[in-house]
Amino acid sequence: MSYCTATYRLYDDQADFRKKAxxxxxxxxxxxxxxxxxxxRESMQKHLGQVLNVDVHEPEGVKPGERYADITIAxxxxxxxxxxxxxxVTVFGKISMDGRIKLNRLGFSEEYLSAFPGPKFGISGxxxxxxVYDRPLLMSIFKSVIGLNMDELRDQFTRQALGGVDLIxxxxxxxxxxxxxxxxxxxxxxxxxxxxxxxxGKKLLYAANLTGPTSRLKSQAVKAIEAGANALLFNxxxxxxxxxxxxxxxxxxxxxxxxxPSLAGAYYPSRHYGISASVLLGQLMRLAGADLxxxxxxxxxxxMPREENMAIRDELMTGSLPxxxxxxxxxAGIHPGLVPLILRDFGQDVVVNAGxxxxxxxxxxxxxxxxxxxxxxxxxxxxxxxxxxxxxxxELKAALEAWGEKR
Amino acid sequence: MSYCTATYRLYDDQADFRKKAxxxxxxxxxxxxxxxxxxxRESMQKHLGQVLNVDVHEPEGVKPGERYADITIAxxxxxxxxxxxxxxVTVFGKISMDGRIKLNRLGFSEEYLSAFPGPKFGISGxxxxxxVYDRPLLMSIFKSVIGLNMDELRDQFTRQALGGVDLIxxxxxxxxxxxxxxxxxxxxxxxxxxxxxxxxGKKLLYAANLTGPTSRLKSQAVKAIEAGANALLFNxxxxxxxxxxxxxxxxxxxxxxxxxPSLAGAYYPSRHYGISASVLLGQLMRLAGADLxxxxxxxxxxxMPREENMAIRDELMTGSLPxxxxxxxxxAGIHPGLVPLILRDFGQDVVVNAGxxxxxxxxxxxxxxxxxxxxxxxxxxxxxxxxxxxxxxxELKAALEAWGEKR
Numbered sequence: 001m002s003y004c005t006a007t008y009r010l011y012d013d014q015a016d017f018r019k020k021a022x023x024x025x026x027x028x029x030x031x032x033x034x035x036x037x038x039x040x041r042e043s044m045q046k047h048l049g050q051v052l053n054v055d056v057h058e059p060e061g062v063k064p065g066e067r068y069a070d071i072t073i074a075x076x077x078x079x080x081x082x083x084x085x086x087x088x089v090t091v092f093g094k095i096s097m098d099g100r101i102k103l104n105r106l107g108f109s110e111e112y113l114s115a116f117p118g119p120k121f122g123i124s125g126x127x128x129x130x131x132v133y134d135r136p137l138l139m140s141i142f143k144s145v146i147g148l149n150m151d152e153l154r155d156q157f158t159r160q161a162l163g164g165v166d167l168i169x170x171x172x173x174x175x176x177x178x179x180x181x182x183x184x185x186x187x188x189x190x191x192x193x194x195x196x197x198x199x200x201g202k203k204l205l206y207a208a209n210l211t212g213p214t215s216r217l218k219s220q221a222v223k224a225i226e227a228g229a230n231a232l233l234f235n236x237x238x239x240x241x242x243x244x245x246x247x248x249x250x251x252x253x254x255x256x257x258x259x260x261p262s263l264a265g266a267y268y269p270s271r272h273y274g275i276s277a278s279v280l281l282g283q284l285m286r287l288a289g290a291d292l293x294x295x296x297x298x299x300x301x302x303x304m305p306r307e308e309n310m311a312i313r314d315e316l317m318t319g320s321l322p323x324x325x326x327x328x329x330x331x332a333g334i335h336p337g338l339v340p341l342i343l344r345d346f347g348q349d350v351v352v353n354a355g356x357x358x359x360x361x362x363x364x365x366x367x368x369x370x371x372x373x374x375x376x377x378x379x380x381x382x383x384x385x386x387x388x389x390x391x392x393x394x395e396l397k398a399a400l401e402a403w404g405e406k407r
Numbered sequence: 408m409s410y411c412t413a414t415y416r417l418y419d420d421q422a423d424f425r426k427k428a429x430x431x432x433x434x435x436x437x438x439x440x441x442x443x444x445x446x447x448r449e450s451m452q453k454h455l456g457q458v459l460n461v462d463v464h465e466p467e468g469v470k471p472g473e474r475y476a477d478i479t480i481a482x483x484x485x486x487x488x489x490x491x492x493x494x495x496v497t498v499f500g501k502i503s504m505d506g507r508i509k510l511n512r513l514g515f516s517e518e519y520l521s522a523f524p525g526p527k528f529g530i531s532g533x534x535x536x537x538x539v540y541d542r543p544l545l546m547s548i549f550k551s552v553i554g555l556n557m558d559e560l561r562d563q564f565t566r567q568a569l570g571g572v573d574l575i576x577x578x579x580x581x582x583x584x585x586x587x588x589x590x591x592x593x594x595x596x597x598x599x600x601x602x603x604x605x606x607x608g609k610k611l612l613y614a615a616n617l618t619g620p621t622s623r624l625k626s627q628a629v630k631a632i633e634a635g636a637n638a639l640l641f642n643x644x645x646x647x648x649x650x651x652x653x654x655x656x657x658x659x660x661x662x663x664x665x666x667x668p669s670l671a672g673a674y675y676p677s678r679h680y681g682i683s684a685s686v687l688l689g690q691l692m693r694l695a696g697a698d699l700x701x702x703x704x705x706x707x708x709x710x711m712p713r714e715e716n717m718a719i720r721d722e723l724m725t726g727s728l729p730x731x732x733x734x735x736x737x738x739a740g741i742h743p744g745l746v747p748l749i750l751r752d753f754g755q756d757v758v759v760n761a762g763x764x765x766x767x768x769x770x771x772x773x774x775x776x777x778x779x780x781x782x783x784x785x786x787x788x789x790x791x792x793x794x795x796x797x798x799x800x801x802e803l804k805a806a807l808e809a810w811g812e813k814r
Contacts, residue, residue, distance in 0.1 A: 028580065031551030047554040079553050081582040083620055085645035089669045090580055093642065096672030097703050097711075097739075103673070144438030146486050147454040173435065173497055175488040213490055214621065214649045235500065238492035240647035242621045262496045265503030266510070270677035296504050304504075332504075 003074035005052060005107030006091035010069050011100035011272050017069035018054050024095060025049035025073050050074040070104070082115030084241040084288060092275070100272040106283050108321075113287075117249050118323025121256040121291040123349050126327055129230065129256070130166050130203045135380055136348055138372050139167040139329065141355035142174070149179050150188055156365070157189045161196030161204055163358065163369015167292075167351065168193075169233050170209035172260045182208050182220060183227040190228040207231040207258045207292075214243055221253050231256045234290075237263040237280070241288040248289025258329070259290035268308075277308045282315025285326060292327040292351060299341055299406065300333020306345070313346055329353045336375035336385065336396055337405035343379045352376060362398045371399035410481035412459060412514030413498035417476050418507035418679050424476035425461050431502060432456035432480050457481040477511070489522030491648040491695060499682070507679040513690050515728075520694075524656050525730025528663040528698040530756050533734055536637065536663070537573050537610045542787055543755055545779050546574040546736065548762035549581070556586050557595055563772070564596045568603030568611055570765065570776015574699075574758065575600075576640050577616035579667045589615050589627060590634040597635040614638040614665045614699075621650055628660050638663045641697075644670040644687070648695040655696025665736070666697035675715075684715045689722025692733060699734040699758060706748055706813065707740020713752070720753055736760045743782035743792065743803055744812035750786045759783060769805045778806035 010020060026033045029049035036044060053072040073091070080086040092103045119125070127133050140160040145153060160168050168189070176182065186208050193204040208224050210217055210232045217239070221232055236244040236259040247253050261281055268277040281295040293316055298306040309330060316326040328350050330342060335357035342352055352372060361368030374396040378388035385405045389397035417427060433440045436456035443451060460479040480498070487493040499510045526532070534540050547567040552560060567575050575596070583589065593615050600611040615631050617624055617639045624646070628639055643651040643666040654660050668688050675684040688702040700723055705713040716737060723733040735757050737749060742764035749759055759779060768775030781803040785795035792812045796804035 030553055031578075044554050079580070079582075081584075081619060083618075085621075085642060086582045086618060089642050089645050092673065093579060093645070093667075093669030096670050097668065097676070098672070100676075101672075146437055147451050171438075172500060173486070175486075175493045177488075211490075211493060212488060213653060214492075214647065215653055235492060235496050238496050238500070238647070239649060240621065240645070242646060243650075246620060246622055260500075261504065262500030263503050265505070265508075266499065266674050266681045269504070269507075270680045273677045274673045274681065 001046060002077040002109045002111040003050065004077060004087060004091070004109050004112050005072055005074045006103060007070060007072040007105040007107075008095075009102045009104050010071060011065065011067065013064055013067050017056050017071065018051075021051040021054045021071045021073065024071070025051050028073070028090060028095060029075060029079055047076055047079055049076070077109050077111050082112060084245060084284065087112070102271070102273055103275045103279060105276070106279055108287065110322075113322060116245065116287050116323065117289065118286060118321070119289050119291045119326050120248055120253070120324075122324025123317075123327045124324060126205070126256055126291060129205060132166060134348070136343060136346075136376055137166040137327070137351045138164070138369070138376065139169060139351045139353040140165040140358050140369060141169050141353065142171045143355050143359045145171045145174050145180075147179070150184060153180050153185055154188050154192050157206075158192045158196055159365040160358065160369060161193055162199060163366045164200050164202060164373045165204070165358075165369050166202065167205045167207060167231065169207040169258060172209060172233060172235055172262050174209050175211040182210070182224045186224050186227040186229040190230070205231040205256065207233040209233045209235075211235070214239060217243065217247060218250060218252070221247065225253070225255055229255055231258060233258045233260055235260050235262045236285065236288065236290065237261070241284050244285075244288040244290060248291075256291035257289065258292040258294065259285050259288075261293075261295045264295070276311070277304060278311035278315050282312040286316050286321070286323065290326050292329050294329040294331045294353065296332050297330030297334060297342070299330070299338045310345065317349065325349070327351055333357070335403035336371045336399040337403050339372065339375035340379045340385065341406055343376075357399075357403070360402075361395070362402050363395060367395040367398065371395040375399070408453060409484040409516045409518040410457065411484060411494060411498070411516050411519050412479055412481045413510060414477060414479040414512040414514075415502075416509045416511050417478060418472065418474065420471055420474050424463050424478065425458075428458040428461045428476075428478045428480065431478070432458050435480070435497060435502060436482060436486055454483055454486055456483070484516050484518050489519060491652060491691065494519070509678070509680055510682045510686060512683070513686055515694065517729075520729060523652065523694050523730065524696065525693060525728070526696050526698045526733050527655060527660070527731075529731025530724075530734045531731060533612070533663055533698060536612060539573060541755070543750060543753075543783055544573040544734070544758045545571070545776070545783065546576060546758045546760040547572040547765045547776060548576050548760065549578045550762050550766045552578045552581050552587075554586070557591060560587050560592055561595050561599050564613075565599045565603055566772040567765065567776060568600055569606060570773045571607050571609060571780045572611070572765075572776050573609065574612045574614060574638065576614040576665060579616060579640060579642055579669050581616050582618045589617070589631045593631050593634040593636040597637070612638040612663065614640040616640045616642075618642070621646060624650065624654060625657060625659070628654065632660070632662055636662055638665060640665045640667055642667050642669045643692065643695065643697065644668070648691050651692075651695040651697060655698075663698035664696065665699040665701065666692050666695075668700075668702045671702070683718075684711060685718035685722050689719040693723050693728070693730070697733050699736050701736040701738045701760065703739050704737030704741060704749070706737070706745045707742075717752065724756065732756070734758055740764070742810035743778045743806040744810050746779065746782035747786045747792065748813055750783075764806075764810070767809075768802070769809050770802060774802040774805065778802040782806070
């Protein structure tokens with residue numbers, strides 16, 4: 001017998017959690033059990049959910065509304081097909097609406113995993129593409145691109161590229177538009193990337209935002225790739241994990257996919273409802289084949305608790321899955337003064353990703369990139385940023401003056 | 408200029424909500440404004456979001472954590488493509504992760520709506536298919552179908568059909584499986600429906616669950632339709648609204664689609680986060696073309712506040728949209744004793760939908776259907792159920808004895 005598992009946190013002041021767990025295990029699989037005749041039970045046994053664990057949190061003096069239990073249920077693989085919608089509907093479809101309950105973790109069986117090749121490139125493939133193995137990567141985000149024409153876009157791209165970043169990504173709110181359609185902006189930006197590369201000596205990946213009707217995403221992607229695209233950005237949650245899975249596992253999609261967390265905040269921030277960030281942006285993004293995964297960092301403007309961030313990182317990178325690791329990209333409000341914290345928490349396999357922290361640099365976008373390059377150099381050598389700034393790195397110095405250093 | 412709008416509720420104890428609204432209007436559109444040179448502002452004006460309303464809720468003695476504002480922002484249509492992912496990413500992509508914020512309402516421009524034909528059948532088309540115009544419809548849900556073989560499935564279908572229901576729907580956790588693949592169960596059930604029709608004199612729609620990989624959903628649907636399917640069930644949230652939209656607007660999908668609310672509880676129940684039920688299960692389901700929309704009722708086992716339910720109903724049926732109305736299907740824990748309440752709240756254009764309230768009837772599934780038929784007859788004539796039960800309707804009488812009458 002092979003099972004996938006789901007772990008929930010249920011809040012209830014009175015419930016018999018053991019009974020509640022049994023009712024989930026039965027209700028979300030065979031529907032009823034005690035009323036089944038014995039002969040029927042035998043044939044249905046293989047379809048019956050199993051309660052693996054019920055851990056009640058009920059200390060002395062627990063406040064009303066705060067009594068909870070962590071419950072793990074095993075769902076027989078034989079009940080659902082090998083796709084993410086089927087798993088999610090099975091483990092959280094109906095019960096998401098039944099009381100205060102949050103889905104906190106999934107467990108995938110080998111059998112289920114066999115349908116998911118995972119990231120085509122992953123951390124190793126992205127490093128191969130860039131030829132960079134010994135340091136964190138640096139990504140820059142286009143800023144204020146709506147309404148820009150191709151010349152303005154190229155200009156902004158070039159300034160980012162000359163700063164020495166490894167990746168540049170589209171703004172996730174840049175959709176197909178007449179001024180900068182995907183195949184044209186890919187062509188223009190990649191040409192600009194080549195020119196910049198001759199100056200910086202660095203390779204560059206440009207993640208172009210893949211948008212439009214679901215059924216045309218693949219042809220859009222292929223069009224972009226034919227125009228030279230070497231990466232794609234994708235609003236995975238707005239389309240559904242299965243769409244990401246089908247794109248990432250398609251042999252014609254020959255470039256890494258960066259998954260944007262757009263809309264994730266509709267699910268994860270509540271304590272009592274929804275789906276945890278580590279399931280949404282960790283487990284499911286990797287399962288669906290995202291090569292890079294963006295998520296709010298615990299350092300910057302759009303924040304997430306550090307513990308939750310570390311849980312995402314662990315799910316993206318754990319060696320216990322038979323697939324490549326996805327590259328974590330903690331984002332939002334990142335400036336050079338945060339780089340030592342990012343490296344402390346994520347180690348070397350991380351993308352330092354900045355928008356305002358690059359474009360808003362007092363000396364301009366190009367200097368903004370350089371300041372990050374310098375911050376990464378310093379942090380890797382465990383040199384204090386302020387000291388490194390003083391040792392002939394004026395861009396870093398200006399960044400620290402603007403935003404400070406967080407330690 | 409043409410805009411779509413989004414209304415949020417933001418909770419914050421200190422924020423200057425007017426400033427916050429401005430920052431959303433700028434940040435989610437042109438990115439920056441005050442630092443733009445005048446010439447640039449002129450060309451960017453048409454892309455700039457507009458604050459339409461800021462309504463601060465701050466009575467005397469408001470508790471910490473409970474100060475909020477309702478904020479409406481207008482987003483220029485020129486910024487995004489005519490698809491649901493683009494709209495959602497634009498209005499809630501990034502800011503869903505930025506503090507305590509809930510998306511409570513959308514407003515669609517005529518221009519945006521022009522890309523959405525809406526429900527192909529809607530209330531009127533479903534009534535035409537059934538030939539029933541003067542009463543609420545009655546739907547029955549398969550129960551405990553995982554692991555059933557075709558004979559067992561047919562048997563359960565027949566018992567439901569003979570009870571006099573108008574629609575029968577698959578369990579949403581019934582995926583493609585060897586025992587009862589969609590084209591075979593459609594064939595078997597529709598044959599059983601014909602046989603039952605000869606006894607009841609009623610037509611019957613059977614909504615078969617459409618599952619599997621996204622790219623193969625259309626061919627699955629066509630296969631089911633070729634096998635005789637006259638309706639489909641679809642876990643819209645597990646796949647994404649755009650997938651529903653593409654299916655519903657496809658000329659080859661010639662049958663009504665019932666959208667299941669599976670996973671909706673991951674978004675709507677929190678006061679502080681997520682997306683309201685009336686957006687999720689009202690506005691977006693209708694926009695995406697669902698002919699019937701299931702949602703938790705305020706009466707039964709899986710509950711939702713009545714006000715929220717009425718908001719869903721209003722969005723599904725409002726005459727202010729240039730598209731057919733979707734049929735509301737308040738569900739979960741419905742028994743015959745609730746029928747008068749359902750009719751009071753929804754009027755005649757509603758599907759009374761029951762699972763346990765039919766299969767769990769003391770006299771069996773067939774009697775369970777009859778009890779509902781009788782309850783609807785009574786409620787339409789404003790006869791008390793108990794009186795109608797006593798007037799020669801033993802099935803209704805048994806149902807009321809089992810579950811009572813709620814008034």
